[in-house]
Amino acid sequence: AQTVTQSQPEMSVQEAETVTLSCTYDTSENNYYLFWYKQPPSRQMILVIRQEAYKQQNATENRFSVNFQKAAKSFSLKISDSQLGDTAMYFCAFMRGAGTASKLTFGTGTRLQVTL
């Protein structure tokens, strides 16, 4: 079974600064995908960024980028130029590459507060 660990329950960052959220995972699979989802207060969960394990290049989406270290089984999320709207719970998630069910295994989440 896969496990996903987020060791930072809460983090705080000032507006315009950069913050990195940590995620580690454990799996014996070689083909898999990793995701970061964002859940703003009282709003729906949305996808932030995804990474295919077979790709060495780190994924980037505007101010969001990942540092994917496959050997270390680490998948951190970097948010640059933080904005107040980035305040949310952030969940790291793992998906096996085999099969078609697209099931996700989530970490316990990191609550990020962006302050003025």
Next chain:
Amino acid sequence: DVKVTQSSRYLVKRTGEKVFLECVQDMDHENMFWYRQDPGLGLRLIYFSYDVKMKEKGDIPEGYSVSREKKERFSLILESASTNQTSMYLCASSAWGGGPYEQYFGPGTRLTVT
């Protein structure tokens, strides 16, 4: 605009009641999922369905059942609600296939069992 809707945002039920949580998606997705979200535990998969009338247990299926009679609708049933089922319930849907398909989430139902 893609949309997953859930029948209630807040629900209060008594112990022993039968509870139905409904989820509808308008994206023609094959896969649908039910999670519960608890502080410090993240999201845990209860059940999922990859086709009409098809279902599979997730990580925590005990005390729950599901129904999928139509492609767009996936129901979660608590046969006899208990206080330890007080939680936030999230529904999600995604396309079928082996790729890293995004899951689209509903707004959640916060269920309180008293």
